[in-house]
Amino acid sequence: MNIKSFVIYCSPSGTTKHVSKYIEKTLKELNSDIFIQDIGKERNRFFALDQIKAAKEKICLYIGTPVYAGHAVLPVMAFINELPETITGFAVPFATWGGVCSGVALWEMGEKLLEKGYKIAAASKVGAVHSMLWQSKTPVCLGHPDTDDDKLIAEFVIKVHKGLSEGNLRRLQLKDLDYQPELLGSELKKTSINNLMQMLPERIVNENKCTQCGICMEECPADAIDMAPYPMFGENCFGCFNCVRLCPENAIEADLSAINKHIKMRKEQINEFPLTMAFFR
Numbered sequence: 001m002n003i004k005s006f007v008i009y010c011s012p013s014g015t016t017k018h019v020s021k022y023i024e025k026t027l028k029e030l031n032s033d034i035f036i037q038d039i040g041k042e043r044n045r046f047f048a049l050d051q052i053k054a055a056k057e058k059i060c061l062y063i064g065t066p067v068y069a070g071h072a073v074l075p076v077m078a079f080i081n082e083l084p085e086t087i088t089g090f091a092v093p094f095a096t097w098g099g100v101c102s103g104v105a106l107w108e109m110g111e112k113l114l115e116k117g118y119k120i121a122a123a124s125k126v127g128a129v130h131s132m133l134w135q136s137k138t139p140v141c142l143g144h145p146d147t148d149d150d151k152l153i154a155e156f157v158i159k160v161h162k163g164l165s166e167g168n169l170r171r172l173q174l175k176d177l178d179y180q181p182e183l184l185g186s187e188l189k190k191t192s193i194n195n196l197m198q199m200l201p202e203r204i205v206n207e208n209k210c211t212q213c214g215i216c217m218e219e220c221p222a223d224a225i226d227m228a229p230y231p232m233f234g235e236n237c238f239g240c241f242n243c244v245r246l247c248p249e250n251a252i253e254a255d256l257s258a259i260n261k262h263i264k265m266r267k268e269q270i271n272e273f274p275l276t277m278a279f280f281r
């Protein structure tokens with residue numbers, strides 16, 4: 001079967017990009033036709049959607065998100081919501097998570113993809129250093145994704161590609177992605193990624209430190225910052241904290257001590273294992 005692969009992702013701190021690039025590399029080695037795009041920014045999202053709409057072949061959509069508060073991030077869910085309906089498309093959702101809880105990200109992506117008519121070929125969660133803990137000396141999942149994770153990703157892509165080419169891949173059902181313990185899973189399904197911003201610490205721009213260099217604006221994956229003349233956060237912000245992390249003057253201030261403590265406590269409580277795994281039937 002002639003299949004075009006799309007690798008679509010959002011990756012504020014680079015881990016989901018790393019996984020996406022690994023998927024791309026593996027697919028190239030398999031001589032697959034590929035389109036890859038980071039869709040954090042709205043214009044990139046629309047561009048990627050146009051490429052999918054224009055595809056003449058059957059498509060396999062690898063779609064990757066970081067997990068934020070147990071959910072897929074807003075640009076990824078917006079992308080899935082805006083996908084055209086299909087009767088022939090396959091999808092492979094994947095999520096990178098910081099070792100605390102991979103939540104219901106794969107499940108909610110799977111649910112929407114199925115609604116759009118995609119068959120879920122497989123899915124994967126990949127353990128990754130926790131992107132909120134850059135100030136910590138001992139961030140959760142430091143060193144991940146490592147070479148073993150990369151190996152698993154490559155094997156996973158080869159298996160999907162082979163199954164699709166030979167037409168013998170058994171598709172996943174939504175219940176296969178509903179793997180959290182019942183109570184945790186049902187609690188997370190009641191919450192939404194839209195609640196995230198209220199859970200995060202406030203950011204304050206210190207105008208005495210800010211040199212108006214614009215790095216925060218350039219590095220914002222959602223184009224959510226305007227210099228007016230100091231950084232102002234708009235409604236596209238989905239809470240990645242790149243602006244705080246990447247400001248060379250530390251001029252965007254946020255007290256992360258409480259959230260860092262909370263993250264480590266939740267990790268101990270939830271103790272989700274394994275870090276990286278593939279879901280197949």
Ligand SMILES: Cc1cc2nc3c(=O)[nH]c(=O)nc-3n(C[C@H](O)[C@H](O)[C@H](O)COP(=O)(O)O)c2cc1C
Nearest residue numbers: 011012013014015016066069070098100101128131
């Ligand atoms: C605002 C925020 C919320 C997060 N929430 C979770 C979470 O609920 N569970 C978890 O395991 N990791 C969580 N993480 C960590 C990210 O999922 C993880 O580091 C991911 O690999 C980052 O992907 P990226 O490097 O592509 O941005 C969170 C990170 C941020 C910034």
